[in-house]
Amino acid sequence: MRYAVFVTGPAGAGKSTFCANAVQHLQTLKRTVHWVNLDPAADPNSFEFAPTIDIKDLISLEDVMSELGFGPNGGLVYCLEYLLQNFEWLDEELGEYEDDYLIVDCPGQIELYTHHPILPKLISHFQQLGIRVSATYLLESQFMEDKYKYFSGVLSAMSAMVNLEIPWINVMSKMDLVSTRSKDPVSGRNGLRTRKDISRYLDPDPLLMGPSQAEGAEKPLNKRFHALNQAIVQLIEENPLVSFLPLDLTNTDSIERIVSHIDYTMQYGEDEEPKEPKDLDDGDFPDPE
Numbered sequence: 001m002r003y004a005v006f007v008t009g010p011a012g013a014g015k016s017t018f019c020a021n022a023v024q025h026l027q028t029l030k031r032t033v034h035w036v037n038l039d040p041a042a043d044p045n046s047f048e049f050a051p052t053i054d055i056k057d058l059i060s061l062e063d064v065m066s067e068l069g070f071g072p073n074g075g076l077v078y079c080l081e082y083l084l085q086n087f088e089w090l091d092e093e094l095g096e097y098e099d100d101y102l103i104v105d106c107p108g109q110i111e112l113y114t115h116h117p118i119l120p121k122l123i124s125h126f127q128q129l130g131i132r133v134s135a136t137y138l139l140e141s142q143f144m145e146d147k148y149k150y151f152s153g154v155l156s157a158m159s160a161m162v163n164l165e166i167p168w169i170n171v172m173s174k175m176d177l178v179s180t181r182s183k184d185p186v187s188g189r190n191g192l193r194t195r196k197d198i199s200r201y202l203d204p205d206p207l208l209m210g211p212s213q214a215e216g217a218e219k220p221l222n223k224r225f226h227a228l229n230q231a232i233v234q235l236i237e238e239n240p241l242v243s244f245l246p247l248d249l250t251n252t253d254s255i256e257r258i259v260s261h262i263d264y265t266m267q268y269g270e271d272e273e274p275k276e277p278k279d280l281d282d283g284d285f286p287d288p289e
């Protein structure tokens, strides 16, 4: 069986860094694992080691921008559409291995996840090749510093889940930057941020959307804005689709935990259990004695 996990999320969320760490972690477990770079804008100098499959070997964003006059976003969409039209290239690169674990590093343009048909098409191509897929959505912990930014991040994760329709986990990356020594922006207490404060972001607490103590409960909010907030609170309350697993790359246990969740969403290794066709060979027929 072959597996592919699509590592998605906004630019700068730490996708490529996570991919490199996950590849190294899986290699220590002696798994066959390959890094697939689908970001035609990735800076090769930023990679700790070279991806096995790289969209830049098919098409380069710089060429598209200089020769066709596209800007960076239009150029990116052009490159990915070019990939969709050249699946033979991808198929050849993917080869016909029986066992493989592919970590697919995606570009950070948020519109790719929320409404573009490109990723769904690419994912269904992987599925047609018999590859079992899942996705991981990374949001970086800086989103926890501002509640409106945070909720927009939660909503983008939800909309990506709905758009891609495959098994999915959400990850709050760069947890090494979250200090319990800093003040919690939401509780507004003068004291320090507690673990409980942090857990309200990992398992989104819709009440975070309300006015904080610091803002004062009576502060008049624009009425329509207030109604929108209420609607979002309700959406999140009624559809608790999103919760985040914390990722701290400075801690091996944390990477291990994320990888085990990804394995679980794809049911990795399930079919390595010998499934004896015992119903036919024995069992069904009682011994004559």
Ligand SMILES: Nc1nc2c(ncn2[C@@H]2O[C@H](COP(=O)(O)OP(=O)(O)O)[C@@H](O)[C@H]2O)c(=O)[nH]1
Binding pocket: 009, 010, 011, 012, 013, 014, 015, 016, 017, 018, 046, 108, 173, 174, 175, 176, 177, 247, 248, 249, 250
């Ligand atoms: N502190 C910290 N920085 C990180 C972490 N992961 C990535 N970064 C930094 O965040 C920036 C963006 O990372 P990158 O992996 O390129 O993000 P991408 O755009 O999502 O692929 C880089 O400067 C990384 O060094 C992390 O876990 N902790």
Ligand SMILES: [Mg+2]
Binding pocket: 015, 016, 017, 039, 042, 105, 106
């Ligand atoms: Mg990247």
